[in-house]
Amino acid sequence: MPAERDDTDTPVAALVVAGGRGLRAGFDAPKQYRLLGGSPVLRQALAPFLATPRIGRIAVVIGAGDEARYADAVAGLDDGRLAPPTLGSATRQDSVRLGLEALQAEGFSGTVLVHDAARPFLTGALLGSAMAAITAETVAAIPVLPVTDTIKRLDETGRIAETPPRDRLVSVQTPQAFAFAALLGAHRDAEAQGRAGFTDDAALMEWAGHPVATFAGEPANMKLTHPEDFSRAEGGGSPALVVRVGTGYDVHAFAEGDHVWLGGVRIAHDRGVLAHSDGDVALHALTDALLGALAEGDIGTHFPPSDPQWRGAASHRFLAFAAERVRARGGLIDFLDVTIVCEAPKVGPHREAMREAIAAAAGVSIGKVAIKATTSERMGFTGRKEGLAALATATLRLPDTEG
CATH class of the missing domain: 3.30.1330.50 (2-C-methyl-D-erythritol 2,4-cyclodiphosphate synthase)
Structure with missing residues (x-):
């Protein structure tokens, strides 16, 4: 069995994925730059990481052409931990890999937290759970919520093919936590083998043969995807x-x-x-x-x-x-x-x-x-x-x- 390590001494980096175009949100600019409560969504997504001293490096992957939007969103935030932005690719999978490669080029090694910029309601408590989830025995861990709706699987004709047991189903959030070397290795292997289409890094780690642990997510840690999500976040579904x-x-x-x-x-x-x-x-x-x-x-x-x-x-x-x-x-x-x-x-x-x-x-x-x-x-x-x-x-x- 590997020797136990002092996880509080393990370097931690955050990789925030902000390269998407957010077309489903129905705005004329990527949703991560839209103002929410007077502040850009991306800025709010970065706030918990900046407020956590243990996180030594914060890397952001942005879309080509968003350089000026990004500069405006993070103006005044740089405390020495925010890395220059990395330009992403057409897919989330490639964008994460490019962000990991940028951290590798800096010599980073430790735990990496991969987070979607469209989730601006991350709390310090959930961030602490993510950092604690990676140990000498656990190289991948993700926040999950129990599914409350009944889920149906359809066949190719659109008819019900299966009703999976609800008590075995969960929905997945970010930040997802990984041992940096294991995640980068899995991304490189997928790229070398032409394996694409992974919608999150946990799925890629599963493909690479790594067991993925879970920890409790938070209902408020919602992802902003559609216009009604923004309306709800502005007050309709948020705490008073x-x-x-x-x-x-x-x-x-x-x-x-x-x-x-x-x-x-x-x-x-x-x-x-x-x-x-x-x-x-x-x-x-x-x-x-x-x-x-x-x-x-x-x-x-x-x-x-x-x-x-x-x-x-x-x-x-x-x-x-x-x-x-x-x-x-x-x-x-x-x-x-x-x-x-x-x-x-x-x-x-x-x-x-x-x-x-x-x-x-x-x-x-x-x-x-x-x-x-x-x-x-x-x-x-x-x-x-x-x-x-x-x-x-x-x-x-x-x-x-x-x-």
Whole structure:
């Protein structure tokens, strides 16, 4: 028997398939780029992977001619784990193989999660189940749901040929989890033998002789295929959304330097700030406001100043992380409001640049971002020009899962 491995140390990559044309969805562009709740479907599909630190690489396969659409959909998301997109092929099978080859070219080895971009409601819990399913003894595992309808098999004339037992039938979802080497080998063998037409990677692994395990899927992890799927996802069949409001506050003392970062904008100043990261009080306050509305701790919980990797880090990464945590839970960001308190530097000349930077990091339209500035009338530490502060409020909506 193979030695047991520590699966938490196994590298994990995600391969998101976004090369389809989505004609059945009835739109003039591929469905993965359509806005759903103000955000592209693809962006929402990527959110849970980006919100999971264990996933070290995220590869996306896109269709030829979709380069500009893809760039718009992922604007502001790159935290170093998102690989350049790979151009796919005419079939899903070939597109997955090309994506795997791109990961192989980077030297990847470990567990790969293959996910359809048309499933934007993936949760962190299901993602955790997928990662845990691959062990030293299991090279393929897929999420499944029990079939509730009676299924009939037809003969060539359209008449009922068989009624399979319902208790042995399941429907299949993604992400499907695989040992990377085994999946790539199966794809290469199929390509070499001219075997095509596999509708998912589990079927290909079955053909290659690998047993495929299962784990529980989630009913909400629906695939957007037809126009009515989008209508249902926009509210008709989704959980009710409840409003959450979070607040954030941050302060930094001035120190030696020649600039400060505020709202994602570098502003020349006769002082710098004393901070572990870039010291952007506006983005720190906004990050805490989002995390507070999610009841997921604060910025120090996720990015502790004791961790040297965050020394000098750009704070837009913190805000992007918090925003993706909202989307990973099926939520929507309605509005971000921040007030900056300082005697100097002047905020007004940089207000619009800040709004644009915040909107890009949070993945929202600029109309959902407000920035205000005030002084403290020369009172307190800000009035004495010893530092600057920011207060923020985030309004969002989350699925009502607590009843």
